[in-house]
Amino acid sequence: MKKLLLSALAALAGLALFVFVILSGEEVPRSVNGLCSGLGGALLGIGGAGLLMPLLMRSMSPEDRKEIERGETDERNIYIRSMAAQDSWYWTLVLLWVPFVAALIQGELLWMILAPALIVLHCAFYMFHMYRWSKKL
Amino acid sequence: MTNRIAELRKAHGLSQAELADAVDVTRQTIISLEGGRYNASLLLAHRIARYFGLTIEEVFLFEEETV
Numbered sequence: 001m002k003k004l005l006l007s008a009l010a011a012l013a014g015l016a017l018f019v020f021v022i023l024s025g026e027e028v029p030r031s032v033n034g035l036c037s038g039l040g041g042a043l044l045g046i047g048g049a050g051l052l053m054p055l056l057m058r059s060m061s062p063e064d065r066k067e068i069e070r071g072e073t074d075e076r077n078i079y080i081r082s083m084a085a086q087d088s089w090y091w092t093l094v095l096l097w098v099p100f101v102a103a104l105i106q107g108e109l110l111w112m113i114l115a116p117a118l119i120v121l122h123c124a125f126y127m128f129h130m131y132r133w134s135k136k137l
Numbered sequence: 138m139t140n141r142i143a144e145l146r147k148a149h150g151l152s153q154a155e156l157a158d159a160v161d162v163t164r165q166t167i168i169s170l171e172g173g174r175y176n177a178s179l180l181l182a183h184r185i186a187r188y189f190g191l192t193i194e195e196v197f198l199f200e201e202e203t204v
Contacts, residue, residue, distance in 0.1 A: 063154075067163055075178050076166040 007050025014044030093122055139198045143171040145189050160184045 017040030021033050057065055071077050096119045103111030146156050146167075153171070157164045162181065169175035170185075177185065177197070186193045 066158075070157075070161065071163050074163045074166055075181055076169055076175050077163065079175070 003050060004054065007047045009047070010043045011047030011051060014040045014042070014047055016040075017043065089122075089126065093119065096122060138176055138200065139173060140170060140177075141196055141198070142167070142185060145191075145196065146171075149189070156185075156188075159188050 017036045021036045021040065024033070057068065060068070096115060099111055100115035100119070102108075103115055142156075146153070151159075153167045154164045157167045160181065161184070166175065166181075170177055179193075182193050182197055186196045189196060
């Protein structure tokens with residue numbers, strides 16, 4: 001119930017932000033409009049999903065519902081999720097070199113700094129979580 | 138590692154969904170286990186073996202990998 005209420009509040013807040021953006025028009029700076037639109041979209045998405053999921057679950061058969069609930073803690077699903085996360089980590093790491101090399105060729109200073117900074121951060125997060133998990137297990 | 142899950146399940150007249158229900162995993166996990174695409178954790182192996190009233194070694198067949 002608490003989760004549903006929070007979802008409804010988030011969706012309403014998102015809608016309110018959209019209404020604000022539409023009504024304010026050119027009266028507020030574009031950056032405020034952009035921020036409100038982005039935040040509104042995110043809140044509407046999170047809140048909407050939180051409201052729709054219970055409805056979707058209710059429309060399913062008890063067997064399907066049970067299967068979905070079980071899927072959350074199913075060990076094969078957990079394994080799939082961790083393997084997918086690991087693979088996407090490597091893919092992102094490799095792909096981050098593309099904007100870096102492109103920036104070197106184009107001579108774009110901002111991307112020359114930003115791309116390697118992201119690569120370093122990406123690896124730093126990995127190290128941090130390795131440490132965190134080594135302490136946990 | 139191979140296993141006798143499909144053989145034991147059929148011998149007990151169970152569907153994949155019923156076995157999944159009994160050992161608290163999804164039907165897809167049973168399908169993958171039977172197909173040999175996924176190796177069960179020690180906990181799940183224990184649950185499956187206990188369900189059939191057997192030991193882990195009787196359900197899961199470990200084969201030494203020869204180099």
